[in-house]
Structure formats: C-alpha cells, structure tokens
Amino acid sequence: MTDIPGVTIYIEDLSPSHKMKNASITYQDMDKTHFLKAESGAVKYYYDTNQLVFSLQDGFLLIYDSVQTISKLDFSSYNLVLPLPLKFGAQNTIKPKVSEMRTTDLLASKNIQEKIEVQKRAVFSVIPVIFILIGTSIGIRLRQESRLLHIGIGGSIALLFLQMVIFGELLSYKTEMSVFVWLPVIILLTVWGFLK
Structure with a gap:
C-alpha cells in the first residue's frame, strides 16, 4: 500500500480480524527513513483520531539518515501509530452512531x-x-x-x-x-x- 504520502506498507497476509503476517513498513520521520519488519501483529484504525495503529511482534526497526548513519533495534513487541492525512477515513467514512x-x-x-x-x-x-x-x-x-x-x-x-x-x-x-x-x-x- 502506497496511498499514504511518505509511507509504504507491505503485508503478506491480513486476516478478517486484522491480524497480520510478515509486515514491512517504511516511513519518513524527522528527515530519517524508518524501516520496520515484523513476523506478526495486528492493525486497527481509530476513527476519532484518524490513525492507523500497528501492534507488531518479533521484528526489527532500521533507521537511517542522509549521512548514512544506520541504527538497528530488535523488538519482541512494538507499537507504531501512523497519523493519516485528512483525505483518509475520518472525512470519507461516516462514523456510526454510538448506539x-x-x-x-x-x-x-x-x-x-x-x-x-x-x-x-x-x-x-x-x-x-x-x-x-x-x-x-x-x-x-x-x-x-x-x-x-x-x-x-x-x-x-x-x-x-x-x-x-x-x-x-x-x-x-x-x-x-x-x-x-x-x-x-x-x-x-x-x-x-x-x-x-
């Protein structure tokens, strides 16, 4: 998925309950490129904040900048919150009534x-x-x-x-x-x- 500016998401398998298998996410933050790779996890969309929240398990995070400094972090669990542009979700979807x-x-x-x-x-x-x-x-x-x-x-x-x-x-x-x-x-x- 490349519809979100500055973000590329690849998921090998996504179940109806939003469980993921072999997820890769690349995104820009503070002039640095972040690459996340996880064996499994889950994703959830929050209407009220217009955010995608990834709960990832068993993977690593690579961070590199323009001067080729690379940092690597291995994790057993990692939460990534991606704020979405206004054109996504909250504006285009009708939020159901509370009832x-x-x-x-x-x-x-x-x-x-x-x-x-x-x-x-x-x-x-x-x-x-x-x-x-x-x-x-x-x-x-x-x-x-x-x-x-x-x-x-x-x-x-x-x-x-x-x-x-x-x-x-x-x-x-x-x-x-x-x-x-x-x-x-x-x-x-x-x-x-x-x-x-």
Whole structure:
C-alpha cells in the first residue's frame, strides 16, 4: 500500500480480524527513513483520531539518515501509530452512531459517550429481571384482580425507570463517570428490598 504520502506498507497476509503476517513498513520521520519488519501483529484504525495503529511482534526497526548513519533495534513487541492525512477515513467514512457501534468497538474506546453506551446496554440487559422481581412483589402485596390497576402500576414503573435512566445519563456526562447509569437499577433494587 502506497496511498499514504511518505509511507509504504507491505503485508503478506491480513486476516478478517486484522491480524497480520510478515509486515514491512517504511516511513519518513524527522528527515530519517524508518524501516520496520515484523513476523506478526495486528492493525486497527481509530476513527476519532484518524490513525492507523500497528501492534507488531518479533521484528526489527532500521533507521537511517542522509549521512548514512544506520541504527538497528530488535523488538519482541512494538507499537507504531501512523497519523493519516485528512483525505483518509475520518472525512470519507461516516462514523456510526454510538448506539449503532458494536460492543467490542465501544469497549476499545476511551470516550465518555462510548463508556456510557456500554453501561446503558448492561442496564437494559438486567432490568427485565428487576421488573419481574418488583412486579411479583407488588402483585403479592396488592392481590387485586383489576387489570387497569396492573397496567397503571406497570406503566408508572416503566416511566419512572426511563426518567431515572435519563437522570443517570445526565449525571454520567456531568461527572464523566459512567457508573451513574446504574442509578435506576440501584433505586429499583432498593424499592424491591422494601417490598419483599
């Protein structure tokens, strides 16, 4: 690949999971030519910073300049971060919405938005169990046969839960601590504890 100015990348084999075999990378940095050769590794593209990050294993790095000074470094692991020009990736690709991203991509990100999304997905996966616990406890205490009352109580709890999720999300953004998304779960578990 020679599309990136000043960089040449050769990869013998690249798997669908972005694992590489026999990678060679040549690039310019501070008026010196760098040549990296690695037996294996992985590559990942980061949308937010528009960078390619190579995690290389078992190889060497040659650095030489215009006066023919050559330095060699053998490594068992080496990380190379290549910033890409604006015409690559971030400008031409539409970044998926946070809610559309895969969980693995969300976990790899360091942004608060992605962290909150991971916590929200976890909350929404456990909340049905909590609704069942609260519904059972309320049903045992009330012993009413009125369907309208049951629908009203269920709707009220669902609305209360959604309001608490929004409040927890706002707190998470304010404090930059994603754990506040768990606020509705903690409150509803406390309510269930009193209803038991």
